[in-house]
C-alpha cells in the first residue's frame with residue numbers, strides 16, 4: 001500500500017534524520033514534515049513542511065484528514081534535562097501530544113503510529129547492566145515518568161482498540177545533522193563539535209558515567225525496520241542496544257584522531273539523572289522478533305562524527 005506519512009516533531013534531532021530517510025525510502029512527496037519550528041535547509045527544501053503544534057488535537061486531526069495520512073511518527077517531546085526544570089510543561093507536552101495521536105488513531109484517522117520511548121523509562125531500581133525489556137521500571141525523572149506512562153497508554157490502545165502502535169526505547173543518540181536539545185546524553189554530541197572547535201571539552205557528566213548510546217543511523221534503521229514488520233500480536237516497547245559508553249571512553253576515541261584533545265569534568269544536576277538510568281541494555285527481544293542488529297561501534301562513529309561536524 002502507498003504510504004502517506006506524517007512526521008510530527010520533524011525538526012528535532014531524531015525527526016530531522018528520520019524525515020530525510022523516510023523521504024528517501026517512500027518519496028519526498030509522500031512524507032510531510034511538521035513541527036512548531038522550521039527545520040534545516042534539507043528538511044525544508046526536500047518536501048512539504050507544515051507548522052503544527054502537536055498538542056493541538058484539532059489541527060493534528062485536520063492535517064491527518066486533509067493529507068489522507070496512513071502512517072504517523074509522533075516525535076515531539078521534551079527531553080530529560082529540560083523536563084526537570086519545567087516538569088509540568090514537560091508532562092503536558094509529552095502526554096498531550098501522545099494522547100492526541102492515540103485518540104485520533106482510535107477514530108481510524110491513520111493505520112499505524114510510531115512513538116518513541118527511551119532508556120529514561122527505567123529507574124534506579126531497574127537492573128543496571130543488560131537491563132531486560134520487562135523489569136522493574138520506577139523512573140525518577142518527569143521525562144522517564146512520561147515515557148513509562150506513555151508505554152502503558154500505547155499498550156492500552158493496542159489491547160483495547162487494536163491500534164497498531166510501535167515503540168522502541170532509544171538510548172542516547174549521537175548525530176551531526178541536527179543538535180539534540182535538553183537531554184542528559186547531549187554531551188555525547190557536544191563533545192565532537194567542541195573537539196573540532198576548541199580541541200577541549202568540559203563535560204557535565206563524570207568520567208565514568210556509562211550510558212547506553214547509539215549512532216543515529218542505527219536508530220533510524222531500527223525505527224523504519226520495526227514499522228515495516230507485519231502487525232504484531234502484542235504491543236512491546238522494544239529495548240535496542242548500540243554501545244555502552246562513558247565520557248572517558250569517548251574522549252579516548254576522539255584522541256585517536258585528535259591526539260591533543262583534552263577533557264575535563266564538571267558534573268551538574270544531569271549526573272543524578274544519568275545515575276538513575278541503565279548502563280547497558282538487553283535487546284534480545286528486538287533481535288529475536290525483527291532481527292535487530294546495530295552496525296556502528298565507538299571508533300567508527302567517531303570517524304564519521306569528526307568528518308561531518310566540521
Ligand code: AKB
Nearest residue numbers: 079080118183184185
Ligand atoms: C535524554 O538524554 O533525555 C534523551 C534520552 C536518553 O532519551 N537523549
